[in-house]
Amino acid sequence: xxxxxxxxxxxxxxxxxxxxxxxxxxxxxxxxxxxxxxxxxxxxxxxxxxxxxxxxxxxxxxxxxxxxxxxxxxxxxxxxxxxxxxxxxxxxxxxxxxxxxxxxxxxxxx
Amino acid sequence: xxxxxxxxxxxxxxxxxxxxxxxxxxxxxxxxxxxxxxxxxxxxxxxxxxxxxxxxxxxxxxxxxxxxxxxxxxxxxxxxxxxxxxxxxxxxxxxxxxxxxxxxxxxxxxxxxxxxx
Numbered sequence: 001x002x003x004x005x006x007x008x009x010x011x012x013x014x015x016x017x018x019x020x021x022x023x024x025x026x027x028x029x030x031x032x033x034x035x036x037x038x039x040x041x042x043x044x045x046x047x048x049x050x051x052x053x054x055x056x057x058x059x060x061x062x063x064x065x066x067x068x069x070x071x072x073x074x075x076x077x078x079x080x081x082x083x084x085x086x087x088x089x090x091x092x093x094x095x096x097x098x099x100x101x102x103x104x105x106x107x108x109x110x
Numbered sequence: 111x112x113x114x115x116x117x118x119x120x121x122x123x124x125x126x127x128x129x130x131x132x133x134x135x136x137x138x139x140x141x142x143x144x145x146x147x148x149x150x151x152x153x154x155x156x157x158x159x160x161x162x163x164x165x166x167x168x169x170x171x172x173x174x175x176x177x178x179x180x181x182x183x184x185x186x187x188x189x190x191x192x193x194x195x196x197x198x199x200x201x202x203x204x205x206x207x208x209x210x211x212x213x214x215x216x217x218x219x220x221x222x223x224x225x226x227x
Contacts, residue, residue, distance in 0.1 A: 001172070003154065034212035038155075045205055045220055046155065051213035089155050093212050098171055099145070104154040 004029065004090055004102035011108040017078040020105045022090035023071060028100055030071035034093035037066060037075045041086045049088075050075060077107070085109045112136035114144075114206050114218035121224045122196050129192040130221045132206030139187035140164040143209045146180065146191045148202040149220075160209065161189055193223075201225045 005023040012018040022029065022037075029035055035053045038046035048057055050066035053073060063078045073092070077084055090102035117131040132144060146158040159170035161180040168180050179192045189206060204221045207214035 032212075036213035038214070045217035046207075046214070047217070048213055048215050051211055051215070057215060091155075091157075091214070096172075097169060098159075099157040101147075101155040101157060 001028075001094055001096060001098055001100045004092060004100055006088075006090060006102040006105045008103070009106045009108065011110055012077075012080045013110045014080055014082065016080050017076060018080060018107065020075045020077075020088055020090075020107070022073040022075070022092075022102045024073075024092055024100070025071055027096070028092040028094040029068065029073050031095065032093045033068070035066070035068060035073040036091045037064075037073075038089045038091065039084075039086050040089065046089065080109055082109050112208075112216055114208060114216055116204075116206060116218040116221045119222040119224070121226060123227055124196055124198060124225055126196050127192055127194040128196060128223050129190055130204050130206075130223070132189045132191070132218050134187045134189070134208070137208075139182075140184060144180075144182070144189040145207045145209055145214060146178075147205045147207055147214070149205070150199070150202040153202075158191070163189060196223075196225050198225050 033053050037050040039049050040046040053068045054066040065076045088105045115133045120128050122128050140163045143160045145160040161168045163182045182189045206218040208216040
């Protein structure tokens with residue numbers, strides 16, 4: 001199972017919006033709505049930010065939103081803040097009853 | 111509060127085995143699957159497999175089949191991941207994570223495994 005494809009880096013200024021893409025195949029992202037997104041600060045465990053494509057867990061800021069079209073899922077961070085600077089990973093359930101993560105995106109707040 | 115607490119860092123020689131524990135608290139251990147995910151230094155996340163704490167059933171990523179063993183002890187709400195025949199490129203931080211609605215909602219703090227002769 002190959003990793004989902006994400007851009008290596010995305011940057012934006014405080015207050016701006018950025019979008020991170022996550023491209024898979026018709027065996028994972030394209031066929032399941034079990035796409036989730038994780039935020040990871042250096043030296044820390046990942047934190048769930050979005051599940052089932054577009055749902056936010058309790059306590060996650062509504063500045064984070066998710067969507068999906070075909071084989072590509074997206075995470076949008078609006079009103080970018082310094083604390084959003086971190087690595088972000090997508091994940092999807094797959095047709096082989098396994099899970100796959102994305103390659104990861106480093107978000108930089110300019 | 112709901113949490114997963116993992117065992118401490120390990121230093122192992124190539125060819126040896128390592129067993130990492132993950133103790134759950136604050137929720138019904140048998141009600142949620144436990145997954146194992148690893149992250150090599152400077153690299154991304156890699157899913158290794160899951161265990162159903164209720165039945166003991168497992169599902170390993172193809173890459174790790176025959177090489178990883180996931181078990182649990184329900185009496186102490188603890189899951190284990192054992193990786194055998196360690197190689198230098200198995201050096202990584204190993205995380206356990208609980209799954210809910212096909213997402214990993216609670217993570218352990220991670221266990222660093224160092225492989226060194």
